[in-house]
Structure formats: C-alpha cells, structure tokens
Amino acid sequence: xxxxxxxxxxxxxxAFALVAVLISWLHEVELSELKGGCDFFQGSWVxxxxxxxxxxxxxxxxxxxxxxxxxxxxxxxxxxxxxxPTACSLPRxxxxxxxxxxxxxxxxxxxxxxxxxxxxxxxxxVHVAVPQSKYxxxxxxxxxxxxxxxxxxxxxxxxxxxxxxxxxxxxxxVLKLDSIENGNYSWKGYDFLVFNTWHWWLHTAKxxxxxxxxxxxxGKIVKDMDRLAAFRExxxxxxxxxxxxxxxxxxxxxxxxxxxxxxxxxxxNGSIATTCQGETTPVNGTTxxxxxxxxxxxxxxxxxxxxxxxTLLDITMLSLLRKDGHPSFxxxxxxxxxxxxxxxxxxDSWNEILYAILSSTGNITRKSGDTFPVGCAFHESxxxxxxxxxxPDFNNPKFNTKNGVYAEGCGLDNVLMxxxxxxxxDMLMPLExxxxxxxxxxxxxxxxxxxxxMLVFHxxxxxxxxxxxxxxxxxxGNIVRIKLLCNKLDLALVQMGDxxxxxxELAVHFLKGFSVNTV
Numbered sequence: 001x002x003x004x005x006x007x008x009x010x011x012x013x014x015a016f017a018l019v020a021v022l023i024s025w026l027h028e029v030e031l032s033e034l035k036g037g038c039d040f041f042q043g044s045w046v047x048x049x050x051x052x053x054x055x056x057x058x059x060x061x062x063x064x065x066x067x068x069x070x071x072x073x074x075x076x077x078x079x080x081x082x083x084x085p086t087a088c089s090l091p092r093x094x095x096x097x098x099x100x101x102x103x104x105x106x107x108x109x110x111x112x113x114x115x116x117x118x119x120x121x122x123x124x125x126v127h128v129a130v131p132q133s134k135y136x137x138x139x140x141x142x143x144x145x146x147x148x149x150x151x152x153x154x155x156x157x158x159x160x161x162x163x164x165x166x167x168x169x170x171x172x173x174v175l176k177l178d179s180i181e182n183g184n185y186s187w188k189g190y191d192f193l194v195f196n197t198w199h200w201w202l203h204t205a206k207x208x209x210x211x212x213x214x215x216x217x218x219g220k221i222v223k224d225m226d227r228l229a230a231f232r233e234x235x236x237x238x239x240x241x242x243x244x245x246x247x248x249x250x251x252x253x254x255x256x257x258x259x260x261x262x263x264x265x266x267x268x269n270g271s272i273a274t275t276c277q278g279e280t281t282p283v284n285g286t287t288x289x290x291x292x293x294x295x296x297x298x299x300x301x302x303x304x305x306x307x308x309x310x311t312l313l314d315i316t317m318l319s320l321l322r323k324d325g326h327p328s329f330x331x332x333x334x335x336x337x338x339x340x341x342x343x344x345x346x347x348d349s350w351n352e353i354l355y356a357i358l359s360s361t362g363n364i365t366r367k368s369g370d371t372f373p374v375g376c377a378f379h380e381s382x383x384x385x386x387x388x389x390x391x392p393d394f395n396n397p398k399f400n401t402k403n404g405v406y407a408e409g410c411g412l413d414n415v416l417m418x419x420x421x422x423x424x425x426d427m428l429m430p431l432e433x434x435x436x437x438x439x440x441x442x443x444x445x446x447x448x449x450x451x452x453x454m455l456v457f458h459x460x461x462x463x464x465x466x467x468x469x470x471x472x473x474x475x476x477g478n479i480v481r482i483k484l485l486c487n488k489l490d491l492a493l494v495q496m497g498d499x500x501x502x503x504x505e506l507a508v509h510f511l512k513g514f515s516v517n518t519v
Contacts, residue, residue, distance in 0.1 A: 038088035038360075040353045041314040045282040045321055048082035052344035053093055053352075059124035059343075061137070061146065064332040066117060068342035073330040075280050078342065083318055083349040086286060091359070091502045093352045095129020099151045101359075104387070108156040110163070110187060111196030114259045117340055118194070119144075119157035121347035122354075126155070143186070158186060161200040161211065164234040172213030174221065177233040180241045188245065194313070194354070195238065196256035198295055199339065201231045228294060235302045243307045254354070255303060257315045258296050261339035262323045266290065276338035279324040288320035311357060315350050322346045360506050373415050376404025454494040454504055459484075469494060477503030 056062055056069050064071070083090060109119045123146045127135065136147045147154040165179040187193060203209045205224075214221050217233060246253055265274025267290030268283050283289070296316050303310050319325075325346040331337040341347050372378065377400045378388045393399045406415060456469070466482040469492055473479055478497040496504050 038085060040085050040088075040090055040356060041318060042087070042286060043083060043085035043090075043318065044284070044286045045081040045318075046084045047077075047080055049080055051082050052079045053348050054124050054128040054344055056124075056344055058128055058131070059120075061120050061123045061127070062343045063116070063120060065327060065337070066120065066340060066343040066345075067332070068327050068330040068345075071327070071330040071332050073327075073342070077280055078322075078324045079344055081282060081322075083352070090349075090352055091356050091505075093125055093348075093355050094502065095126050097502070098355055099126060099130065099148065099153060102151065102153045104152045105191040106154045106156070106189070107192040107194070108158060108187065108190045109194045109196070109256075110158045110160050111194075111256065112159070112161050112199045113340060114199050115194070115196040115256060116157055116159070117259075117343065118196075118256060118347045118350055119155070121343055121345075122351045123155060124343065125348060125351055156190075161197065162234055163195060163197045163238045166212055171221070173211065174214045174216050175212040175230075175234075176216045177230060178216070178218065178237050180237050183238075183241050183245065190251060192252050192254070192358075193246070194254040194256055196259075197235070197238075198231065198258050201227050201234075201295075228298065231295060232298045232302065235298065236305075239302050239306045239310075242310060246308055248309050252358075253308070253310045254313055255299065255310055256313050256350070258293060258299060259339075259341075260293060260316055260320045262326060263338050264290075267320070268323055275328070275336060276323050276326040277328045277336055279326075279328075281324055283321040283323060285321075286317075288317060290320070292316055292320075313350060313354060313357075315353075318349065319346055356502075359502060372418055374418050375399055375416050376406060377401055454496070454507060456492045456494060459492060464492075466492075473507055476507040 056067055062070075069076075109115045126146075126148070130148070130150075133148055133150050136145075136149065138145050138147075142159040143156060144158075145154055145156040160182065162175060163180065163183075165176045165181055167174050167176060167179075200211070203211070214223060215225055215230060216222075217225060217230065242253055262268075262276040262279070265271050267288065269289050293316070300312065303312055319341075322341075325341050327337040327340055327342055329336055330342070331340070374393065378385065378391070378394065388394055398405065454473070461484065466484060469482050470479055473482075473494050473496075476496075480495045480497045481493075482495070483493045484491070
C-alpha cells in the first residue's frame with residue numbers, strides 16, 4: 001500500500017470511532033477483491049429460507065395463470081432458491097431503495113406474456129416494500145400501468161407479441177417483419193425500456209394459436225417461413241428502430257433474454273416423455289446439459305450489431321436450470337404449462353439482476369438536469385425538463401431567451417455549464433492519474449448493518465476537499481457526512497445513510513481504475 005494512488009475500502013457496521021483500529025487492521029488482513037465487472041448470469045441456484053421476496057397472497061397483481069400456490073401447488077421448496085452468481089454476490093432486492101432512486105421516472109416492459117411474468121413480479125416486489133403507499137393500476141388497451149404517486153414512479157407493461165407490426169389487411173392478418181410503426185407512438189417518453197419477444201414466434205396455425213395469416217418479408221408476402229430466420233429479421237427491424245429513435249442519455253434500453261421452456265426431459269438428462277410436471281428442484285450446477293437454444297445466438301448477434309447501447313438480461317441459462325419453476329398443471333387450466341413461471345419464483349431473480357445492473361450503472365441515481373448550459377433558456381431536451389421550473393433562472397427574463405447572456409456564435413469555450421456527476425468526474429480526473437487501486441470488501445462485513453462508512457486514503461490534500469469527494473461519491477447514494485482527518489490529511493471518511501450498503505459496495509467496485517487525485 002506504499003504508493004501514491006488513492007485506495008478505497010467500504011466497511012458496513014463500523015463507526016467513525018474505530019478508524020485507528022481499522023487502519024491498523026487493514027494492513028494485517030488479506031482482503032478479497034471484486035474482480036472487473038460481475039457476470040450476474042453465470043452461477044447456480046442455492047437454497048435460502050429467507051426467500052421468496054414476497055408472499056403471493058400479499059400481492060394483488062398476480063394473474064391466475066402464474067399463481068401456482070393459489071391454484072393448489074402444495075410443494076414450496078421451489079420458492080426458496082436464490083440465484084448465486086459464481087464470481088460475486090447478487091444484492092438482495094431493496095424495494096424502498098429502488099423507489100427512492102426511481103423517483104420521477106417511468107419504466108416500460110414491452111413484450112409477450114413472459115414480459116407480463118416479469119412485470120407482475122416487479123410490481124409485487126415494489127408493492128410489498130411499501131404496502132401502505134397509495135397506488136394506481138390502470139389498463140387501457142394493451143397497456144397496463146402500475147404507479148406510486150408518492151414516489152412519482154410508474155411501471156408499465158405493453159403487450160406486444162412480436163415487436164414488429166401485425167396489421168389486418170384484405171388478405172388477412174399480416175406479420176410485417178420490416179415494419180415497426182407501433183413503436184413510434186407507444187415506446188417513447190420512458191426512462192427505461194425492457195423489450196422481449198420470442199415466445200410467440202413458435203406458435204403455428206396447426207396448433208391453432210398463430211395470430212397471423214401471412215408474413216411480409218423483404219416486400220414479399222409469404223404464407224410461412226423458417227421461424228428462426230423470421231425472428232432474426234423482425235429483431236433486426238426492432239434494433240434499427242432503437243438505433244434511430246432512442247437517446248441513450250435519457251433512456252436506457254434492456255432486452256429481456258430468451259426465457260426457455262421444459263417440455264423435453266432430455267435437456268436435463270431425463271426421458272423424452274418427462275416435462276416440468278412434478279419437478280420440485282433445480283438442475284444442479286452451473287450449466288444445462290441440453291445447452292443453449294439457437295435463438296440465444298440470434299439475440300446476441302443482433303444486439304452486437306447495434307450502434308446504440310442495449311443491455312442484455314441474459315436470463316436463459318439461469319432459467320434453464322429451473323425446471324421446477326413452471327406452473328405445470330397449477331395454472332388454473334387443464335394444460336401443462338412449462339413455459340411461463342410461477343410467482344413468486346424465477347422472474348423475481350430476473351428483477352434482482354435488473355436492480356443490480358441499474359444500481360451499478362448509476363442510472364437510477366441521476367438527478368434531473370444532468371449536464372446543460374446556464375445563462376440562457378433551458379432546452380426541453382434536458383433530462384427531466386419538467387423540473388427546471390424550480391430553478392430561479394427559469395423565469396428570469398435575462399436568462400430565458402435563446403441566447404441569454406451570450407452573443408450569437410460565441411463558442412462553447414465561453415459558455416458556462418452545469419455539469420452532471422459523470423462529466424465532473426471526467427474533468428476532475430485526467431487520464432494519467434486514473435490509476436485508483438480499490439481493494440474489495442472483507443468477507444462477512446457487507447450487508448450486516450444499515451450504515452456504511454468508506455475509508456479513502458493516499459489523497460492529495462492540496463487538490464481534494466470534502467466538496468469534491470461529495471460530487472464523486474454522491475453519484476452512488478445518499479451521503480450523510482464526509483470528514484478529512486485532521487492528523488492524517490491524506491485520509492477521508494465517507495459515510496452513507498441507512499439502507500445504502502449496496503451503494504457503498506458499488507462505489508468501491510466501480511471507482512476502481514480511477515484516481516481521486518488530480519495530479
């Protein structure tokens with residue numbers, strides 16, 4: 001530790017009074033390190049009697065087809081499995097923290113009934129966290145919206161089977177693989193979009209559940225075509241819509257990966273006649289004997305070819321391992337359903353991963369406004385423009401014209417800016433000093449208390465003060481206090497508020513590779 005780079009350690013349930021002991025202890029104990037980025041999608045299922053995250057009887061939003069306990073399923077072990085990534089820990093979902101950080105935001109899940117499964121799971125996880133909070137639940141056409149007015153947060157589900165357009169014409173209903181007009185009026189204006197499609201691409205006319213009569217591909221009308229090829233073409237059309245219409249500064253896009261089914265036991269070394277019926281435990285280990293389905297490759301290839309960032313919720317492998325998680329004959333019908341998922345159940349883990357990713361990217365902690373020029377009228381394209389009327393400059397006639405205090409064509413070097421956290425961090429830390437070494441949390445110290453203190457050391461006191469540290473660390477959560485030690489000016493303590501253990505860990509993890517010094 002005898003170098004000039006800054007170090008950052010996070011300690012949960014340690015008080016400021018223990019600083020001297022901690023500094024000595026740090027030099028004696030070998031610390032575990034959080035390696036690179038965490039792959040939340042590689043791991044295994046472990047029993048955990050603190051699960052499920054909610055009781056289905058306490059959530060009024062679950063459809064009958066997903067309510068396995070309500071439909072008479074007697075075994076409950078399938079409810080008590082937790083997804084355990086191999087390389088790191090997956091933080092438990094904290095509904096109150098999620099809502100604090102999602103205040104003023106809108107999220108929309110777009111897709112088929114698998115998206116509905118995920119959406120109802122998340123509504124339950126949020127609702128049980130604040131059961132006394134008033135909520136609204138509205139359905140208009142294919143759009144259902146759950147909202148919590150106290151948190152100014154809405155969570156919508158838009159039923160859309162193929163993402164591309166399905167249009168009624170004189171010849172019948174046509175699935176148009178190269179058209180996506182529906183997105184122009186129904187997908188815009190959201191902070192987060194989570195898309196999904198695949199489930200219905202397998203439905204056939206023979207099975208009497210295919211909703212279209214013809215496919216339009218490349219300007220030609222055909223009765224049918226290879227479904228994987230059709231899926232690729234439709235998904236490519238969707239990707240072009242995202243590339244052309246989504247601003248990643250204001251909207252984060254996810255694609256919910258392929259959700260598998262379990263109708264053929266050979267996939268988990270069973271017989272061809274075996275299905276999910278009667279299964280009560282997951283597949284052991286980290287890999288599925290039957291391997292990944294081919295549609296997974298298509299999804300990844302399409303996403304990799306996009307120009308705009310889209311985060312893949314790569315849920316396929318972890319879901320393949322859960323042959324026990326389907327409704328089977330406990331769906332309220334006489335059909336053996338091995339494609340959807342019981343709630344509570346597997347989709348809760350999908351949402352825990354979504355929560356972890358949102359927290360780790362910092363996107364759910366952005367404040368309204370982000371980065372924008374001051375001294376002239378605020379532009380409507382600014383993040384959360386509707387809140388700018390609280391800024392005193394908003395109604396100042398000196399500042400609310402197009403050019404404000406500036407001369408036409410004065411140049412950006414002469415424009416004053418309000419900088420967001422990311423930009424501030426970028427300006428504060430020149431490339432040659434971005435060498436922050438971050439040691440991970442000691443085993444057993446994270447998540448055991450409601451308060452977290454981070455120790456930052458080997459600072460340059462001539463260039464760093466409490467204000468600059470606040471601008472860096474407030475990106476990750478609520479800062480209670482920051483203190484530069486009087487007798488050790490290269491040390492600082494940063495304390496986060498109640499319930500911010502996860503954010504302290506994320507600060508440790510994601511500041512790795514940066515220097516908190518400006519020399």
